[in-house]
Amino acid sequence: MRAYERVVEQIEEAIESGALSPGERLPSERELMVQLAVGRSTVREALRVLQARGLVRSRPGDPHGAEVLPFSPAALHKSMTTLARVEQLSLGELVQFRMVLDSAAILLAARLRTEEQLAEMNKAVEAMRAAAGTEPGAADTEAFGRADVAFHDAVVAASGNKLIQICTDVVRQIVLRQISARIDAADDRQALMRRSIQHHEEVIEAIRAGDGPLAARLSRRAMYDYYAPYVKESETSALRALLE
Amino acid sequence: MRAYERVVEQIEEAIESGALSPGERLPSERELMVQLAVGRSTVREALRVLQARGLVRSRPGDPHGAEVLPFSPAALHKSMTTLARVEQLSLGELVQFRMVLDSAAILLAARLRTEEQLAEMNKAVEAMRAAAGTEPGAADTEAFGRADVAFHDAVVAASGNKLIQICTDVVRQIVLRQISARIDAADDRQALMRRSIQHHEEVIEAIRAGDGPLAARLSRRAMYDYYAPYVKESETSALRALLE
DNA sequence: AAGAATTTGTTCGTATGTATG
DNA sequence: GCATACATACGAACAAATTCT
Numbered sequence: 001m002r003a004y005e006r007v008v009e010q011i012e013e014a015i016e017s018g019a020l021s022p023g024e025r026l027p028s029e030r031e032l033m034v035q036l037a038v039g040r041s042t043v044r045e046a047l048r049v050l051q052a053r054g055l056v057r058s059r060p061g062d063p064h065g066a067e068v069l070p071f072s073p074a075a076l077h078k079s080m081t082t083l084a085r086v087e088q089l090s091l092g093e094l095v096q097f098r099m100v101l102d103s104a105a106i107l108l109a110a111r112l113r114t115e116e117q118l119a120e121m122n123k124a125v126e127a128m129r130a131a132a133g134t135e136p137g138a139a140d141t142e143a144f145g146r147a148d149v150a151f152h153d154a155v156v157a158a159s160g161n162k163l164i165q166i167c168t169d170v171v172r173q174i175v176l177r178q179i180s181a182r183i184d185a186a187d188d189r190q191a192l193m194r195r196s197i198q199h200h201e202e203v204i205e206a207i208r209a210g211d212g213p214l215a216a217r218l219s220r221r222a223m224y225d226y227y228a229p230y231v232k233e234s235e236t237s238a239l240r241a242l243l244e
Numbered sequence: 245m246r247a248y249e250r251v252v253e254q255i256e257e258a259i260e261s262g263a264l265s266p267g268e269r270l271p272s273e274r275e276l277m278v279q280l281a282v283g284r285s286t287v288r289e290a291l292r293v294l295q296a297r298g299l300v301r302s303r304p305g306d307p308h309g310a311e312v313l314p315f316s317p318a319a320l321h322k323s324m325t326t327l328a329r330v331e332q333l334s335l336g337e338l339v340q341f342r343m344v345l346d347s348a349a350i351l352l353a354a355r356l357r358t359e360e361q362l363a364e365m366n367k368a369v370e371a372m373r374a375a376a377g378t379e380p381g382a383a384d385t386e387a388f389g390r391a392d393v394a395f396h397d398a399v400v401a402a403s404g405n406k407l408i409q410i411c412t413d414v415v416r417q418i419v420l421r422q423i424s425a426r427i428d429a430a431d432d433r434q435a436l437m438r439r440s441i442q443h444h445e446e447v448i449e450a451i452r453a454g455d456g457p458l459a460a461r462l463s464r465r466a467m468y469d470y471y472a473p474y475v476k477e478s479e480t481s482a483l484r485a486l487l488e
Numbered sequence: 489a490a491g492a493a494t495t496t497g498t499t500c501g502t503a504t505g506t507a508t509g
Numbered sequence: 510g511c512a513t514a515c516a517t518a519c520g521a522a523c524a525a526a527t528t529c530t
Contacts, residue, residue: 007390015330016329016330023274040290041285044285044289045288045292047295048293048298049292049293049295050291051293052292052293052296052297053296053322053323053326055326068401071327071330072325073323073327075319075322075323075326076320076323076324076327078297078323079317079319079320079322079323080317080320082297082299082315082316082321083410085260086259086260086315087315087406089406089407091340092381093406093407094407096352096405096408097405097407097408097411100344100345100348100408101344101345104288104344104348106485107486108340108448108482108485108486109483111482112482112485113266115385154320154400155450160337161337161340161482162331162333162337162422162480163327163333163337163338163341163415164251164341164344166327167341167411171407176484186358191365212485212488213488215293224478238352238356238404240406241351241352241355241356241456242348242351242352244454244457
């Protein structure tokens, strides 16, 4: 076993077990090199790996040593993005994945949501309405996107499943990176927004009524309508398989 | 921007764009250090990061330089495992995630499967039957597990969604690591196997008939029955929300 | 506000074990 | 079996950055 791997595992264990908490500091490189009886380059290679995994961050000149970071899905995001590139994941597959996870979150939310969470969802849709604007050309695309994210955050929070939350979040970002340019360029942006808002309102109503299967079906339909125009013709049938 | 980060990005870009294919070799460290005009340690730190991301592998003494690897979900697996530990993901959440993705894959498979893929599923269930054995105590737990994996592989292959395939695969391994000991220790292993086989047969029949929603519902029920005993009492209701 | 002290970033030289041909 | 080239690992040295006095 490599020396740097031993160092990685020791520090990783300390962090994941909770012996080291976010915000705490690692010893300096020179101290680690004494404590662990390895050379400085070995310590540095180990720190690079831990940094790549999103567990620590080190800055030049920081006298307190590397900082233990709170968990972030950055590493997950990175490996999924890599997956999407090297496996050439199609937009259709990504959207399909989102349709599945998002509708599951909504199904659960319809069952488990509190009144506060429902209010949160309503607030988000209200913000979407404000961003879409009333007069032609007054739409704030960016604010609309933020409100949309807030809505979905409220939903996955109500679903109670952090894994679903993180995965949908990661995949949403990957999807948006692929097509945000085309969405921005659409000349009927405002019409798209209005339709999207209406869809969201229907979903919320179903969640309020506690009808999970209906809410889930509506959400799949909404996502299909929104993203299908950007998906290859040959893949839309696989998406429609989720709609019935 | 750090020197090693530039090196990481350059090599990463070459790999993800396809300019470097799996099996091909990177220049040796000394050559990279000349080509990129950086020191040796910088090259090494970059290679460590790329290795942590599962993109390359280097061995001491290899005169051909680091090898570009085919994509593997190892990095994804690693970051999800980290996520499960530091976010303290419960078994309930993990099982719920599998219920959602697996049943979605089955729903799609019922629509899109070919005859060959259906035959593959039948073969896997046949292998499960063989592993469960006919006489008491003759069960081969490991072979049963392998056959079960083969079944789900055939299903996700038929679903046509590689992202679902990889995510279910990763989460299954995490779940099994958490409870395989308890499953092995169960004294009614063979009864569990027989019930599982029956569930699989029902799912296959629904897939054969093209009834996706039924197949999906059956698969959720099967997974619930199999894993619920290991899930905390307080979490089973969230699992049952997926059953209706 | 400015400088001292310490840390990380980076380079380089050296020694050692290992795989290839 | 041997020579060669390689990765692994160590440590000294200097530059750049940050914090603290």
